[in-house]
Amino acid sequence: MSRPYRRRLPFNLALTVSAPYITPMSHSKFKDNFPNTLWSxxxxxxxxxxxxxSQGRLFQSYLKPVHNCSNCDKKWDTVRADLAPAWASMTLSAHVIVVVYHFFFFDAPIANWITTSALIAIAALISLLSLPSFKGLFMALVWWNRMEAQQG
Ligand SMILES: [Zn+2]
Incomplete structure (x- = not known):
């Protein structure tokens, strides 16, 4: 007499599902500083x-995230923002230079090459200044929604 076949979740899959929810709660520093809201x-x-x-640094250089947080040991290798920061900084700088062009260059008696150079410089400056913040913002969004990659 054979036993009836029972369907079970594979062991590894069960670990994958449970580990992200169990591991942080057992960490002592996790409860104190964990953000309450998405906006936080x-x-x-x-x-x-x-x-x-909110204690450790997120980047070790301009756009390179740290491997692990120095304070809570969260692994940031697997959290990727991909092209979202570039899209956001381009959108921001484009809107700013359109406004700047409209109010300062449109009717002004300034040579085209000066206008173009100034707008390119402004766009580059805004992009370079805003890119790390947008990357941190989108990494936080990816982490909050548990959309991390499975391997670094
Ligand atoms: Zn941390």
Whole structure:
């Protein structure tokens, strides 16, 4: 007499589902500084701080995230913002230079090459200044929604 076949979840899949929910709660620093809202996490990321604990730095250089948070040990290798920060900074700089062009250059008796150079410089400056904040913001969004990559 054979036993009836029972369907079970594969062991590894069960670990994958449970691990992200169990591991952080057992961490002592997790409960104190964990963000209460999405906006809190986003603002921490935009200020280049670890969205999870708000203490450690998120980037080790201009756009390179740290491997692990120095304070809460959260692994940031697997959290990727991909092209979202570039899209956001381009959108921001485009809107700003359109306004600048409209109010300062449209009717002004200024040579075209000066106008073009100034607008390119303004756009580049805004992009370079806003890119790390947008990357931190989108990394916080990816982390908050548990959309991290499975491997670094
Ligand atoms: Zn941290």
């Amino acid at each position: 996490a986003l603002s921490r990321g935009a200020l280049l701080k670890c969205p999870r604990c």
